[in-house]
Amino acid sequence: MPGPLLDARGLSKAFVTGRGAARRTVQAVAGVDLAIDEGETHGLVGESGSGKSTTGRILLRLIEPDAGTATFRGEDLFSLRGAELRQMRRHIQLVYQDPFSSVDPRYRARDIVAEPWTIHGLYEQAERRRRADDLLARVGIDPSQGDRRPASFSGGQLQRIGIARALALEPSLIVCDEPVSALDVSVQGQILNLLLDLKRELGIAYLFIAHDLAVVRHISDRVSVMYAGRIVETGTRDQLFGSASHPYTQALLAATGTDRRAGSVATAPPATDDPLAELDTSVGCAFRARCPMAQAICAIERPELLDRGEGHPVACHFAATAMTAGPARG
Numbered sequence: 001m002p003g004p005l006l007d008a009r010g011l012s013k014a015f016v017t018g019r020g021a022a023r024r025t026v027q028a029v030a031g032v033d034l035a036i037d038e039g040e041t042h043g044l045v046g047e048s049g050s051g052k053s054t055t056g057r058i059l060l061r062l063i064e065p066d067a068g069t070a071t072f073r074g075e076d077l078f079s080l081r082g083a084e085l086r087q088m089r090r091h092i093q094l095v096y097q098d099p100f101s102s103v104d105p106r107y108r109a110r111d112i113v114a115e116p117w118t119i120h121g122l123y124e125q126a127e128r129r130r131r132a133d134d135l136l137a138r139v140g141i142d143p144s145q146g147d148r149r150p151a152s153f154s155g156g157q158l159q160r161i162g163i164a165r166a167l168a169l170e171p172s173l174i175v176c177d178e179p180v181s182a183l184d185v186s187v188q189g190q191i192l193n194l195l196l197d198l199k200r201e202l203g204i205a206y207l208f209i210a211h212d213l214a215v216v217r218h219i220s221d222r223v224s225v226m227y228a229g230r231i232v233e234t235g236t237r238d239q240l241f242g243s244a245s246h247p248y249t250q251a252l253l254a255a256t257g258t259d260r261r262a263g264s265v266a267t268a269p270p271a272t273d274d275p276l277a278e279l280d281t282s283v284g285c286a287f288r289a290r291c292p293m294a295q296a297i298c299a300i301e302r303p304e305l306l307d308r309g310e311g312h313p314v315a316c317h318f319a320a321t322a323m324t325a326g327p328a329r330g
Contacts, residue, residue, distance in 0.1 A: 003074060004035040005173060005205050006092075011058055011068035027282075028054040030229040032068070033305070034207075036173065041199060041206040043220030043237075045213060045252070051229040052209045056175045059207065060094055061085060072173075090120065093166040097178035099158035103150050109136065109161050110146035116168040135164040139194060156187035163194065173205045180215060192219050213256050217241055225249045228286035231305055235312040245314040247291045285317070293318050 011032040014025050029051045036042045044052050057063045059070060061077065070077040072088065080088050096102035103112050113132040117123050123131065133143035139160040150158055159179060166174050176195070180188040196219060198204060210216050216223055217237060224234040225246065233246040244250045285291070288298040297317055305315040 003071075005038045005040075006034075006036045006059065006070065006072050006077075006207075008032065008034045008059060008070040009068060011055060011070070012066045013054055013058060013063065014066055027229050029058065029065070032226075032229070032231055034059075034224060034231070036205050036207055038172070039199065039203045039205055040221045041195075041208055041219055043216040043223040044207060044209045044226060045211060045216045045223060046226035047211060047252075050226040052211075052226055053177055055226070056094075056177050056207060056209050060092060060175055061089070086120075090116075090169040091171050092173045092175065093169065093171040095159070095162055095166050095174055095176045095179045098182050099155050099162050100150065100182075102162055103158060105150050108147050108149055109141065109153070110143075112150075112161055113164045113168060116165060120169065131168070132164075135167055136161070138167070138198075139164045140190075154187075155183050156191060159183060159187075159191055160194065163191075163198070167198070167202075170202075171204065173207065175207045175209070177209045178211070179208075181210065181212065188215065189218075195219060213241075213252055225252070230286065230315065231313075232287070232315045233313070234305070239310070239312045243312075245308070245312065245319045246287075246316045247293055248287050251290070285315075 011029050011034070012027070013029040014027045016023065016025050018024055032051070032055055034042070034044075034055065044055065046052050054063070058065045058068075059077070061080070065078065068078075072092065075088075077088070107115070110129060110132045113135050114128040117128050117131070122128075129146075133146055136143050136146055141157060141160050141164070145153075150161075153161065163179075179195075180191050183191065192215065195206065199206065206219075208216065208219055220237050222234065222236050223240045224231050225240070225248065226232070227248045233240065233244065233249045240249065241253070244253055284299040284301065285294070285303055288294040291298065295317075301317070303315045303317045305313045307313040308319055
């Protein structure tokens with residue numbers, strides 16, 4: 001059986017912030033394992049600051065990890081340099097969160113789509129124009145608008161153009177970094193459905209980074225939940241939304257108004273403004289300050305991400321109890 005399209009193990013990245021007495025090290029990503037299969041949409045969800053986007057940028061080689069390994073179709077991703085890295089980037093593309101800041105306002109729509117071909121020296125000018133018009137049409141933009149500049153498009157239209165640009169080099173994997181969070185709710189569904197259609201037609205895999213669980217549920221095949229730089233739960237969409245086992249996952253579900261049991265309303269565990277500010281996350285469970293199930297062991301021993309059956313790994317000392325109990329109620 002072939003391995004996953006992308007397989008990352010033990011990814012870690014720390015950043016140093018501040019100066020002098022205010023200088024501190026922030027562990028943005030801490031030992032993340034992540035595997036994405038061919039043609040799969042893998043959702044990566046968590047609060048702001050949980051390390052989702054940093055993980056995506058590491059896999060894109062936009063930033064280098066402090067530790068960890070990653071393979072793309074069996075090839076060592078982090079050993080690539082120069083021309084090899086340039087070639088790999090044709091196969092892993094990015095759709096940005098903010099469609100307005102992700103494009104050059106001086107470029108015409110057709111030139112935005114054709115830019116990857118220019119960078120990689122592909123095709124003659126006439127062929128680039130033809131292909132760009134084909135991609136614009138594919139994502140729902142009339143090619144007759146190809147000479148318009150970004151200021152004359154809406155956010156949803158610009159995101160479609162950004163998706164067309166990501167498709168230009170025929171990638172196998174697209175990292176979607178909060179691709180609909182800057183859009184109106186009415187437009188979000190259109191963009192999600194476009195991504196789903198492209199996946200069915202082209203067999204593309206997505207790493208779909210988001211904090212909105214409703215969006216993740218709509219588009220993902222599997223979901224990994226991040227908290228404080230670590231994966232705390234991974235499973236299929238049905239497993240995550242039907243039998244969430246980690247108290248943090250349950251808190252996220254509770255924040256949307258329902259827990260894992262159809263029709264039941266839950267209250268998220270209490271949280272301070274910044275629960276990690278005074279907490280030593282190098283030991284124990286980082287979620288313990290907010291967890292209604294926390295016990296003494298949670299401050300001493302970090303729970304490992306273990307598969308407790310049916311391919312549903314959870315990093316919680318009391319995962320079985322949490323699954324039975326569901327989210328805490330007020």
